[in-house]
Amino acid sequence: MDPTTPTPAEERLGASSAGAILRGGVRLLVSVALTFLGLLLITFLIGRVVPVDPVLAMVGDRASAAVYEKARLELGLDRPLLEQFWMYLEKVFSGDLGTSVLTANKVVDDIARVFPATLELATLGTLIGTLFGIPLGVLAAVRRGSLSDQIVRVFGLIGYSAPIFWLGLMGLLVFYARLDWTAGPGRLDIAYDYIVTPETGLLLVDSALQGEWEVFGDAFRHIILPACLLGYYSMAYISRMTRSFMLNELSQEYIVAARVKGLSERRIIWGHALRNAAVPLVTVIALSYAGLLEGSVLTETVFAWPGLGQYITNSLQNADMNAVLGGTIVVGTVFVGLNLLSDLLYRLLDPRVRMRR
């Protein structure tokens, strides 16, 4: 028999694993669809039960009764709640998220404009948080009870508990107003506006791709302070969790065995303990990233950052439901996407998960 030809047993195994993948895929799709449906329904209902008249956002306080009524009918508010929801779903399935009452733009266009701003900020924030958070967490765990452990814990606690709004203003006061190290609020100085053509919407990426290094520098000077602030917040969480996971790992028998075998401390910490702690850390980092991707409303407000958080909050306050629901879809996608990603990383990092499959 040709060694490359599968045996009947291998064929059965192949077919069953293909079937399992298919079943898994279908299950995943159904669960994602149900998650989205539930998310949209709850958001829709919240939007309708909040005591805010959505017509007000559209026509203002001074409109005549006739104008008001016309707008109410245009929004479909005279129809039963479920019918309104169904109408919305029909539109969503045809790829139309509707038009925002507040910005007069298609919600898709609005989101394409505000989400990259948040994505850029959250990614940089998470990178900073991870790059500093993991080593600090490891340091604190390895030197448990020492002065450096106390410093890391207090530093983390401040990041975790200080109001981000206050930290943002203080950051601006010190690094922008006094020291002049960073640029002020906003994504770009007006002198650099309109130089770069938006392609990805990520200013750092677009300016680099187009070779506009002065714009890149200005965008970097604008983003670094809010990113450090979000990074600090994220670092506080990541370092705390890293410390906790590492303490757990360092107390395991395999660490004792490794030490008995005479492995270097460096290898034990980085090669063994952290490697095992990395598995749950992936979820921690993914959750932290997802949290930042929802848009940090307060940070965006202080830094005049035109991101998703401000967009959704402003829309919700004005009961601009198309915009709120559009934003919810993005947030839902982010969560589902990052969950899938962390699942995949689990498989890469943890051989036991691979084996079970």
Added chain:
Amino acid sequence: MKRLIASLAAGAWLTAGLLLPGVASAATPKNTLVQAWAIDDIISLDPAEIFEFTAAEIAGNSYDRLIGYDVNDVSKVYGVIAESWEVSADGKTLSFKIRQGLRFASGNPITAEDVVFSLQRAVILDKSPAFILTQFGLSKDNAQAKIRQTGTYSFELEMDKSYAPSFVLYCMTATVASVVDKKLVMEHESDGDMGYSWLKTNYAGSGPFVIKDWRANEVVVLERNSNYWGKAPAMARAIYRHIPEPATQRLLLEKGDVDVARRLGPDEIQAVSSNSEIRVMKGVKGSIYYLGLSQKNPYLSRPQVRQALKYLVDYQTIADTILNGTVIVHQAFLPRGFLGALEKTPFSLNVAKAKALLKEAGLENGFTVTMDTRNTADITGIAQAIQQTFAQAGITLELIPGDGKQTLTKYRARNHDIYIGRWGPDYQDPHTNADTFARNPDNSDDAKSKPLAWRNAWDIPEMTRKADAAVLERDSAKRATMYLEIQEEHQQVSPFVIMFQEIEVAAMRKNVQNYVIGPSFDDNKFAGVTK
């Protein structure tokens, strides 16, 4: 482990190192005016729909109207697009002549056809501010017949009644009467919408600036109109940046990254006042702060209680402390600067008098009442101060905080006891406020017209009749007297505790010259600004 600590230190150093070379530039370009403001109220750039503060100001700097007025003396009305006008003998028809040789920013000539189209369009689209025009008996059905072109540069406006000419002319100074470029707008018409979907986010005017870009909650960019028929603005660009946080605005202004900060609170204003690089400019605006007392509440509907509450507000202290420098005490529904405005302020905090009035009303032991309070710093501050002074007469005031739209929704549905509000006039004529504070043609729950008097369930057939008569009086002096009389009565008996008139404050860099803060929210002008 030492290596780990060294790596962390290196990371921190690297981050700091990346920041250091980037010393931020701290001056705006010489030919650009940058203003920090909260621009999240803009929902449309179409003059037929604009009814919000920011968009109205932008339209005021980018669209021309038929008529204008002197911002220093609003009684001086002059033609802008209109060269002259005449009122017919029966007072029902106004005939306008249009200036010749004017052009839109697009280069298209401005003719009577554009003016007629603009007015008809506003009436036919029937958006929120359309009532400013439809109150003259215009409607979708008759707009084309009543607003008619009589020549290339002339047209007529026919009304249902002989209104006071000043009333009609002031309405023609409103944003809704802006002249739009018919050719350009109709090029973008879809499904017979008269270009509405396009103009919501685009521009078709003839003012000193053109609207180049609006990115919601981020920025509005205006550029000098190279086809402007008047004196060209010194600034090539005027930019509004959305900076919602007052403390951030202050930092940007002090650093010179914005030229004008438009949304500073009393604390920030005080702080920047001592900065020699910054000038604080003030202008009296038409907005008034008031309490609306629902007449559906059995306590508040008693005349003595209404008057007692007017003696239970410490007007001057609130103006001097909480609202420090941003209001003046004002107690009549017509703001100062309006024809017939009553400037008398008969009420001040007088607990003894209030108690006597409450006793007369049979409420010497006080009562409990709620107040819907918008959760902004100024409104919350006023509400808390009022809560203290009401308590001195035994009235327990429970504050119900809420977002602006939330409290407004409740107020519009007449579900409040007391509402603390701010009201700005829609146009420069006294009828704008008389119409809402002193008119209530139908007090039933399903009334078609729902002015502030209706929201507070105040049934006033006699005062409504007087307000209706005042709007038809063609003699301005007589008309002013009529409004004074209405306000005298209103001040004493109405369920409105009118407290303050707003002063708009803009803090700007010293080099910004000729910035104008006008009396109305669309009168702030920067076409003459130099730096």
